[in-house]
Structures are given as structure tokens and as C-alpha cells.
Amino acid sequence: MDSPRPLVHPPPPPWPRRRLWAFLLWTAIGLAALEGLARLAGFPPTEEARTVTDWEVGWLYRPHFEWVMNGWNPRIPDRVMRINSRGLRGERDYPTPREDGEIRVLCLGDSNTNQYHTDAWPEYLQRLLEAALPGRPVWVQNAGVAGFTTDNALALARRELPAFEPDFVALLVGVHDMMIVSRPASDEPLLPPLGEVMGHVSQLSAFTHWIRALAYQEALHPLGGRPADVYAITTEDPVHRVPLDRHAQNLRELAAVCRDHGATLIVISTAFRRPEVTRNLNGAGYAATANRVAAESGAIAIDLLPHFERPDRDSLFLYSTLGDWETDPGFLDDVHFNGRASEFTAALVAQGIADRLADESPGSEIRTDAIARAISSFAAPSPPGGDESRVIPPAWFLQQQERGAISPGRDSVPSAPLM
Amino acid sequence: MLFNSVEFFLLLAVVLALCRVLPFRAQNALLLVASYVFYGWWDWRFLSLLFASTVLDYLCGWKMHHTEHVHRRRLYLWCSMAGNLGMLGVFKYFNFFAESFAEVLRAVGLQPSSVTLDIVLPVGISFYTFQTMTYTLDIFRRRLAPTRNFLDFALFVSFFPQLVAGPIERAAALLPQIERPRRVTAYQIQSGLWLMLWGFFKKIAIADSVAPFVDEAFHGAGNLGWRPLLGALYLFSIQIYCDFSGYSDIARGTARLLGFELMVNFRRPYFATDIREFWHRWHISLSTFLRDYLYIPLGGNRRGRLRTDVNLMTTMLLGGLWHGANWRFVVWGGLHGIYLAVERVLAQWRLLPAASPPSFRWLSAVLKLLCLFHLVALTWIFFRAETIGGAFAMLTQIVTLADPEGINSATNLLRAAFYASLLLPLDLLQERAKTEEPFPMRWPAPLAGLLAAGMISLLLALGGEAQSFIYFQF
Numbered sequence: 028m029d030s031p032r033p034l035v036h037p038p039p040p041p042w043p044r045r046r047l048w049a050f051l052l053w054t055a056i057g058l059a060a061l062e063g064l065a066r067l068a069g070f071p072p073t074e075e076a077r078t079v080t081d082w083e084v085g086w087l088y089r090p091h092f093e094w095v096m097n098g099w100n101p102r103i104p105d106r107v108m109r110i111n112s113r114g115l116r117g118e119r120d121y122p123t124p125r126e127d128g129e130i131r132v133l134c135l136g137d138s139n140t141n142q143y144h145t146d147a148w149p150e151y152l153q154r155l156l157e158a159a160l161p162g163r164p165v166w167v168q169n170a171g172v173a174g175f176t177t178d179n180a181l182a183l184a185r186r187e188l189p190a191f192e193p194d195f196v197a198l199l200v201g202v203h204d205m206m207i208v209s210r211p212a213s214d215e216p217l218l219p220p221l222g223e224v225m226g227h228v229s230q231l232s233a234f235t236h237w238i239r240a241l242a243y244q245e246a247l248h249p250l251g252g253r254p255a256d257v258y259a260i261t262t263e264d265p266v267h268r269v270p271l272d273r274h275a276q277n278l279r280e281l282a283a284v285c286r287d288h289g290a291t292l293i294v295i296s297t298a299f300r301r302p303e304v305t306r307n308l309n310g311a312g313y314a315a316t317a318n319r320v321a322a323e324s325g326a327i328a329i330d331l332l333p334h335f336e337r338p339d340r341d342s343l344f345l346y347s348t349l350g351d352w353e354t355d356p357g358f359l360d361d362v363h364f365n366g367r368a369s370e371f372t373a374a375l376v377a378q379g380i381a382d383r384l385a386d387e388s389p390g391s392e393i394r395t396d397a398i399a400r401a402i403s404s405f406a407a408p409s410p411p412g413g414d415e416s417r418v419i420p421p422a423w424f425l426q427q428q429e430r431g432a433i434s435p436g437r438d439s440v441p442s443a444p445l446m
Numbered sequence: 447m448l449f450n451s452v453e454f455f456l457l458l459a460v461v462l463a464l465c466r467v468l469p470f471r472a473q474n475a476l477l478l479v480a481s482y483v484f485y486g487w488w489d490w491r492f493l494s495l496l497f498a499s500t501v502l503d504y505l506c507g508w509k510m511h512h513t514e515h516v517h518r519r520r521l522y523l524w525c526s527m528a529g530n531l532g533m534l535g536v537f538k539y540f541n542f543f544a545e546s547f548a549e550v551l552r553a554v555g556l557q558p559s560s561v562t563l564d565i566v567l568p569v570g571i572s573f574y575t576f577q578t579m580t581y582t583l584d585i586f587r588r589r590l591a592p593t594r595n596f597l598d599f600a601l602f603v604s605f606f607p608q609l610v611a612g613p614i615e616r617a618a619a620l621l622p623q624i625e626r627p628r629r630v631t632a633y634q635i636q637s638g639l640w641l642m643l644w645g646f647f648k649k650i651a652i653a654d655s656v657a658p659f660v661d662e663a664f665h666g667a668g669n670l671g672w673r674p675l676l677g678a679l680y681l682f683s684i685q686i687y688c689d690f691s692g693y694s695d696i697a698r699g700t701a702r703l704l705g706f707e708l709m710v711n712f713r714r715p716y717f718a719t720d721i722r723e724f725w726h727r728w729h730i731s732l733s734t735f736l737r738d739y740l741y742i743p744l745g746g747n748r749r750g751r752l753r754t755d756v757n758l759m760t761t762m763l764l765g766g767l768w769h770g771a772n773w774r775f776v777v778w779g780g781l782h783g784i785y786l787a788v789e790r791v792l793a794q795w796r797l798l799p800a801a802s803p804p805s806f807r808w809l810s811a812v813l814k815l816l817c818l819f820h821l822v823a824l825t826w827i828f829f830r831a832e833t834i835g836g837a838f839a840m841l842t843q844i845v846t847l848a849d850p851e852g853i854n855s856a857t858n859l860l861r862a863a864f865y866a867s868l869l870l871p872l873d874l875l876q877e878r879a880k881t882e883e884p885f886p887m888r889w890p891a892p893l894a895g896l897l898a899a900g901m902i903s904l905l906l907a908l909g910g911e912a913q914s915f916i917y918f919q920f
Contacts, residue, residue, distance in 0.1 A: 036619070036707040042633030046891065050636055053895025054902075061899055218452040222909055225650075229906035 065234035078173075079114070083186065085179040087114030087172055113187075116141050116169040125192050129164040130156060132380070133191055133290075135180040136199040139297070139363055140171025146366055147171065148199070151373035151401075158397040159381055168193075176203045176269045177277035184281055188288040195383075196285050197376050198278075201297040201317070202362050204269035205308035267309070275316050282324035292326035293379055294318075295372065298335035299362055305332070327379040331372065334405070367405060374401035447487035449696045450650055457484060462703060470627040477601055477704070484606035485570075492568040495533060500603045502529040503578045507585045507592040507599075519586060526582035530575040538567055542771030570610030572768055576735055578603050581617035583739055590618050598624045607700040611693045613711040613731035620706070628705030633887075640884035640898075641699030644872070647901050649692035651908040652865050656685040659861055664830055664840075672847045675840055677858020682830050683823045684865050687716065690729070710882045714873045716822075719814035721785040724822060732768070736761050755790070759783040774828045774837065781825045868904075 078086045088110040111117040134140055134149040149169040156165045180200050229235040285292040296314035299305045314332050321328035377398045385393055447453050461480045465473050486493045506526040510519050551558045584590035593599050602621050663678030694711035701708045711731050718724035725733045741761040747754040766779015831837035879885035886894040
């Protein structure tokens, strides 16, 4: 028998322990140096302190917190965000009780309502309503909080309605309901994913924040932008964060809460910049559901999808956030409205409010010229029906289409499978 | 359990802490328990397969060693092969062959009933079955003496740093390290940390960042122009290299922290200038396994040109099939087999370019490198596409420079350039170091520390959602 021949790796070279310690020390010094340089150069503070946990609602902005958005990036205008004592965007709290004859609107939503970079649609709504209702005090409260689903919005409405006593509650949420998650919320893992932990750690550092924000968004977003692309990816068996049936139930409950407090609900179905995102997330299904629930419960339905659908432009690979800052008719990125779209959304809401007020008290003075101007000034998008082949059909969507569960035209969405 | 998960870091921290205080034998028992926890975290039921494979090969190896009777030795070897390959065949290939056979029957007008099994593929089964087979094969060839200690052997089969995605370690290399007491040196800790950092950087900052773009492009390939498709192909070439070599680096680094040495699995394969060199640099543990246990036993290059080419092609086709139960992988392996055969023929007929003058040598090397990279990238289409038809369609769109209006932007090409710019400088420095030890080990501590700090920062900044490693499925 041959003698066994173990495969032997060469022994490690002699290495004094102090070299290991020196390496670890210099790595720590390197991290501190990068961090110090980033802070000395004035890069912005991190985002982790902006929100606080709220056991009832989920999370809200830190009361009385304020921060400068993109004060370091010359391409994006500076903007100071101020949070009131209730954890909502605003310079000050709404007064209680309300004034006589005052019109109050509570605007529920996510980051698209809160808006970091531009005036948000509630601010435009305030101006439009003041112009439309001369002599009447108007208070539009922005209650948008980034990341909110209808679950959060419903909980916030239950808290705010008794104190705020609104006439109208406008709701623009949906993106986070529709978002596809890898597992249902009931099946959360014991430990958070590493990516989430790394995200939290990176938010403690101005340097990594700078790389993420400046290098990543400036350099990579014009090349494609990963965060929003995640919305466009689908799985074979998608799980929405808030599935359609619960989404509908939340809307019904919100309508009931509004009714109990004498307010009228305005449901705004959301829109996306890219048609394939709308499709992958079943945007049409969510919009159809919102419209149906609004009709059932006497709410005002505002459907943004037809106004924003633009199948003739923007393929996945032309996506560019900052490149479109000044030129895009509607969006800052895939999901967030720019100023023009915010104003347009506000105008549609204002029109709905004006119509309802005119119905309820005929003869009252309502001037709708500013509203009409805002609606007409929004550039009419190209008519839908462009070359469908440019839209990238995800495998899941095609599969659903074959089964007849979903059809590409939003008007022909069957109600049964969606609800 | 994924390397890029919080669970893994907790497990590693506990194991490292306990290994410092436990005696050698207890360390092995701890590592065995940790390995079973690591594997069982995914699905504990498949621990039974791992255990069955361990028991079978331990017994076969022991019996084989203690008999001089040739037929009995052969019988034990066949038992080991049948057990391991049978397990692989049932869990990985049964449905593939059943469906392929049914397709053939349907093609001749018959209507076969479905006989597929409703089973999932156990993670890493291809790796640990091959690894454990090296044990019985080497004992049969009298190149290895069996271990007496069953727990040592069980740890060899299940050693968690390389259990689910390699490197496929030879028993002759890993078992001796398990059987003798280990002392972790400062060098192993420092180089292990470097390997882990480099592996996580490749996996998280590059491969995971690239993945969404690749997925989208290959999903919707039929509607895209040649630029986004070519860009996606480059991106996938980067992704699969960073994903798989990243895993191997993390495995080597983790093993070093525990006092083990694993083989180098990747040597910057895209710097190869010919296809043979590529296979000396890509997934080295598999290519050397196939060479030693398949190609050479088939006759290697000792039985004439034609037989050599047949052996090469057989090896590469089976190597392709090892990657997955799909004809796409067979085509991928076949293409590599063809490349190897053509290269051999060209070399024999002296048709390969002669050595360039020294002043043009680097230019010639770059041209060869680029040429080979594109040939390899072409094979990745079949590796990643959803169907063979889809792969051919994508290839056609790229070759014919398909230009549908509106979706032929160069964005993916720019993305590929960006991610290559993260990868290339570090790979170039490693290549120039002419060693497989992490190149910053030779640098002064301040410089190495700054590089590590920069990589950690980039990792944190660019890291996203954890994605599983591509090679787990194989």
C-alpha cells in the first residue's frame, strides 16, 4: 500500500501580535478620519433621529425636530423641514377648538404627502383653498409620514380626528401597501436582515451617509437608481405588504371613522412614473379598489393614474432622478411627485372639495379659477396606448394575465380576483 | 444560514469565543454542533441527508481500508458512489431526467403520465456529496488512510465555513487539520479578517447591488435593445464572479479565524488569457476535482487526440450538469468543452498567435484577455437565461445590434463600468502581488488600515437587502 499523502498547506509566516493590533488600530483610526473629514466638510447629519417609534401609529417624526434637506448639494435647493409637537410636518400645531366657519382638511399619506424636496400637495391645497374660499379661514394639516401604509394612516386618523375636527380627510397612500415583500408581515424573521442592520449602522456615520447620498444618488441614480428599481422587480408569487383585501378593509374603516366625526373622506389613488412599476405592483388593482370603496362609502374618489400614465416614455433603463429634476413633468423619481405634480394633485383635491361644498351649501362663494388654472397648466401627458412592447412585462404579470386574473387595461380589471 | 446574515455573525462570535477556552477535542465537537446548526437553520429535515452521507462514507472508507480483497474494496466504493450519487440523483436530477424523457416520448407522439417528485433541492448537496466522495475515492486509491474518529469525519463532511458552497475540500487536505490540535496565529486572524472583508465587499457591495439590474434585464430580455442586454451580460459576469468568489473568500477567512486553511478557489479568472488558464483560475476546487476524479480516470490526454477531446467534452458536460438540472447548464458546459478542444487543436496546429515582442506583450495580453472575457461572457447567457430559447434570443439581439426605439440606452453598460471600477483596482493589486495571500498584508499598517476603513464604509453605504448566494442552488 502507498503511504498516505496528506495535502499540507504551508505554515503561516511568523507574525508578531503587535502587527495585528496595529492593523486594527489603524483601521479604527481610518474610520474615525473618514468620519471626521466628512463632518468637517459639513456633510449633513444622519437621518436616524428623524423618526420616533409610536406604539399606536407605528412611527412619527420626532416632535419639534428640524433638519436641512440637501443643504450640501448645489443641484437640489435647500429646504428646512420642521416638525410640530404632534410629530407632523408644520411650523406650529393646529389650534383647538377650530374657528367658526373654518375649513379643515387632514392630509394623510406617506413621503409623497410629506415631501422633502418641494412644496407638498397639502401646501398647494392650502393656497388653492384660500383662493377658492375668500374670507373663510382654511387649515390644511399635512399628516404625511414617510413609509406609511393604510394601517398606519388609519391609526393616525383615529388619533387626530377628534382633536382636529376636519371637514375633509384626504388620503394618498398606497405605494407602501403595494410594495412586494419577500414574506408576509406575520412571518417576520427572528432577527433583522443584515442589510437592515447595516443600514442602521451606516446612518450613524456622516461619511457613509455621504457616500450613499452623494456618490450613490449623484453617480448611480443617473445610471439607473437601485432603490426604485426594487419596486419593479416581482417574484413568482408576490406578497404585498398590505394585501388588497386588507387595503380595502382599511379604507372602509377610515370612511367609517370620518363619518363618525362628520368628515368627508377623499381617496386619492396613487400613480407611478413607470408603467411597468404600476403593473408589477398591481397599481391598477389598488386604484380600482380605492375607487370602488369610495363609491360604496360616499367618499370622493380622485384617480391619478389616467393623468400620470405615460407608456410612451421612460423605459426602465432611462430612469434618472436628478436628470429629471427640472424637466420631468411629474416626478422626482419613480414614486415621488415634483412640485408640478403636487400642485396638480392639490388642484384635483381642491376641485373635489369645492364641488362638495357647492352641493352642500349652494350659493356660497367659491372661486375655482385658480384651481382650473392649476389643472390645465399641468402638461397633458401623451395619450396612453403607446408602444406596449416597450414595457417590460415581468414573468409574474404575464402569468397572471394568462390566468385571466389581471388584464393590462386598467378599465378591464376584473373585480372578483382583486377583492 | 447565509454568511450575509446576522445569525451567522452571532454563531461565529459564539464559536470563536468558545474555541478560545475549550480543549482541542471539545473544539471539534463544538464545530460539529455549530455546523449542524448552520445547515439546519435552513431546513433541519435535511440534516438527515447530511448525516446519512457521513455514516455511509465513514463505514465504506473504514471497511475498504481494512480489506485487501479487491472485489470487496470495489464493492464498498460502489456503495459509497451509489449512496452519494443516488442521493444527488433523486434530489437534484430525477425531475429533470423524468421531464426530459417525457418530452422525448411526447415528441414521438406518446402521452406519458407525469412522474416528477414534489421535492426541494437540499442546499449545498452537490458540494458536500462531492467532498465526502473524495474521502472514499482516495482511500480506494490508497492515497489516504481513514480516520478512526467518527466525529472528526462528521466535521470534515459538515465543516460550516465551506459546507454549502465550497471550496470542495479534499479529505487529504482538511482531515489532518481536524485531527490535530490547532493554534490560531496573529497572521491567520489578520489575513482571515482581510479575506472576510474582501468577500463581503464583493458579495454585498457589488454582487447584491448588481443583482436587481441583471434580474430585470434577463426577465424582460425579449423587449430590450443590444446595449442594455450587453450591459446586463457584463453585469452578470461581474455578479457571478463576485458572488461566488466572495463566498469562497468569506469561507477561507472564517476558517482561518478557526485555525483552518482552505484551498484557494478563485484566482481572478477574468485575467486569464486562454481558456485553460481560465479553468485554472475559476472554481479551482471543482475543476481539480473533475480533473482528478473524472478526466484522468477517463484516460485524460493519454489515449490520442480524439479520445482526449471526447474526455474533455464529457468532463465539461458533466461539470455543466453539476451546476444545475437544466439543459442550459449542459450547453454552458458544452461551450466550455468546445473552447478547450478548439484551443487544443489551434495549439497543435500552431495557429495560436506567437509570442509578441516584449514591448507589445502587455497589449497582446490585454487583447487576449478581452477576447477570452467575451467568449466566457457568451457562455454566461446560457447560465443565467431563463430558457435556452431565451438565451439564443438574447444572443441574437446582441449580435444583430437590435435597436428598439426607447429601450436601447447605455445605462447598463455604464453600470457595468462603475462596478468594474470598484472591483478591478483591488483585483489588479492582488494579481500584481503574485501571491494568494491578501495583498494589504504586505502594506504598512496605516495604509492597510485606511484601505480597510474605506472598504468598510463602502460596504455599509452600498450594502442593501441580503440576497442568497447564487451557488447555493448548485
